[in-house]
Amino acid sequence: MSCRRVVRRLSAYLDGDLPAVEARAVAAHLGGCPECSARWRSLQGAVAKLGALPRLTPSEAVVARVMDRLEVESRGPGLALLFRPFWAARPLILPSLVPAALVLVSVLAGIVALQQDGQRPATVAQRGEQWDRRLPPSGTEGNPLFPSAGVSVPRIRSRGVLPDDALAAMGEDSLFIETVVARDGSVSTITLLDGDSERARPLLDALRSDRFEPPRYRGRPVAVSIYRLISRMEVRAPLT
Amino acid sequence: MSKPSRVGAEVVMASGEVALRSTETLAAGPSAESGLLEQCRRGDAQAFARLVAIHEAMVYNLAVRILGDTEEARDLAQDVFLQVYRTLGRFEGRSTLKTWIYRIVVNQCRNRQRWWRRRRRDRSCPIEDLSPADEARVQSGAEPDGPYEAVERRERTRRVQEALLGLSFDHRAILLLREVECLSCEDIGEALGVPEGTVKSRLARAREALRQRLAPLLDGEGRT
Known part of the structure; x- marks a missing residue:
């Protein structure tokens, strides 16, 4: 058997896969050919080195x-x-x-x-959570704004005449009143939110004739809703 | 008659429950394996934990030798068992479970190596950087040797691993399956998805390639 044929069969020879006749021929060749014999030992050594590699196990399960x-x-x-x-x-x-x-x-x-909420000042209609597309535009008398950033508190220009008996009729009650200041500075509506309506009537009539500086938002006049708490207190001189 | 294999594993479930603890003796063999597989298919988590415990060392060792990186091998071993879990229903039993798992390991190694070469070279943990703890585990079971012999052995192992990593993926995989995992050519054919004749011819070429790479080491030892 030639060296070339032997070299091609070394792997099968190593595994014992060669037929007996071929295996004997390879063995005989290796016994007489130093080069093929060296190559055979080298192959055996390489395979043995690989088989001797230590088995590694993971450091944690x-x-x-x-x-x-x-x-x-x-x-x-x-x-x-x-x-x-x-x-x-x-x-x-x-x-x-x-x-x-x-x-x-x-x-x-x-x-x-x-962002949209931040751009639009709060209005009365929004407060009541009755937002409706058919409502008047915000800032008008039907849908006034609240004083807030950009919307000033209306300053009073002239007060209505308050009859003397109006305050006397109040007694010591407190009145909580909502006033809508119109775009021209007049009082558009006035609503008594808390208090005796009969006793408050003269006072409310007087407040209706108040005049304000027209409130503005971004340069244009707007209607604004303000809330006032009015109380009368009789002050007496201390007893000596 | 197959010998029972001893498997030591401590499995702590995510819920904190200890599922499998201490050393357990598992009877290897087709009936035990099919019973375990049946339990796993029914969704028995403890049975699957046992299956992993039985095969984890073999999966890790093959992966670390193919990839040459301990971190990658650890990740890959997890991915292999997750794939086993997901595809257990498709395992038809035409080969042994072990051969089927080998096939998954080789395929995952092939995919991971392609990906890893491109992206994760910088994060590698080469096998030659084994920690003292790793080294201790490697040593366990081997005869204790002195400091000089230990250094020599480490150097020899490093050079063999280096030679192995210098081979093509196909050559490396087939050599490890044959010479380290001691699979038959038929089982290797199953694991690699190639005919037995291809296994034998590829094995012959892989052995020759390894012989050439290890020639300097073998020559050096021959002279001393």
């Missing part, structure tokens, strides 16, 4: 990690995605995007809504 990951995955694809390698994560990306997109849309909608 793989099983605990695997069971942890299985539990995390069983909770839902979103969390599992964090723990999976890139190529294994692809099948889970789409279902995870759906809740992510919903959260994103909710946050964006919230931001837009808050």
